[in-house]
Amino acid sequence: MSHPVLSVAPMMGCTDRHFRYLLRLISPTALLYSEMVTTGALLYNDPSAFLTHQHDEPVALQLGGSDPTALAQCARLAEDFGYQAVNLNCGCPSDRVQTGGIGACLMATPEVVAQCFTAMSEATSLPITIKSRIGIDENDQYDDFQRFITPLYAAGCRTFIVHARAAILKGLSPKDNREIPPLKYDYVYQIQNEFPDATFILNGGLKSVDDVLKVQKRVPGLMLGRAIYSDPWLLHSLDQTILGAPVLDRGHIVAMFRDYMCQQLSSGVRLKHMTRHLLGLYLGQPGARAYRRYLSEHMFEDDAGIDVFDKAQQLMH
DSSP: OOOOSEEEOOOTTTSSHHHHHHHHHHOSSOEEEOOOEEHHHHHSSOTHHHHOOOSOOSEEEEEEOOOHHHHHHHHHHHHHTTOSEEEEEEOOOOHHHHHTTOGGGGGGOHHHHHHHHHHHHHHOSSOEEEEEOSEETTBOSHHHHHHHHHHHHHHTOOEEEEESSEEOOSSOOHHHHTTSSOOOHHHHHHHHHHSTTSEEEEESSOOSHHHHHHHTTTSSEEEEOHHHHHOTTHHHHHHHHHHOOOOOOHHHHHHHHHHHHHHHHHTTOOTHHHHGGGTTTTTTSTTHHHHHHHHHHHTTSTTOOHHHHHHHHHTOO
8 A cells, every 4th residue: 555645643532433534534535543552452452442443444553562572463453453554653752652662762772663663564464654753852863863764664664654853752741742843854855865765754743735735745745633633624625735636515524424423322422522523623614613612512411412513513604
């Protein structure tokens, strides 16, 4: 599977199966990513609780781990559950992830990451990709980044997703780590030139169609995260602008997702688990503030049904 031009970043608490279902209605081609799932969560629990999904393909499973054997087992599970790719997280800077010796701190040990990549590649026919930062802490020069990529390329990795900032492992929250370290897109352009047969996907700081248009000719692919979560319809605007996708009717998409919510409610899913992803659905539209306020005030009630969503929609004008 070649990596699509547009992808939506793995985001903890955001890119669950419900949000991915919505995004797939909006974009037929963007590659979607799961939330990061740790190897321990999959191997010591019922994996179906984490891996079940429907109608969101192409979708990649992002794994958090550092043990080659465990990652290989989880890569096989990803194939069993119908994912199209497996991504190893080498970029998350959160304290909890660091405590487990995974995420961004793996950038300090590229030889370990190479071993993980090899084990995963041997365990499944799915593509194995790596998501990282450009460096950690003060080790954020181009040479540091290159030293991380080179052994992974030697091991056979050909798809890298790069959040073009360093990760600061002490003193910054995950949110601050997405905003404070300076963006260094030139590192991604340079590494792409250095390894022309590999694919480097640029992530970080892309918030609008204009942002994407400025960089799209420099790299083979682009990944957006929070901008899509806060405004899901932005994904459609990107599809139209970059890929020439036909115009979609927002009302039709919302009606299809409403049908999905009704099905999920009937199987015991609480309304809040779905509507929390819809707060930005009408961003910038007349009535959007009243819509968001009504949903926010009522979707958490124990008996909240589809009528809560319907009443919120009636506030759009």
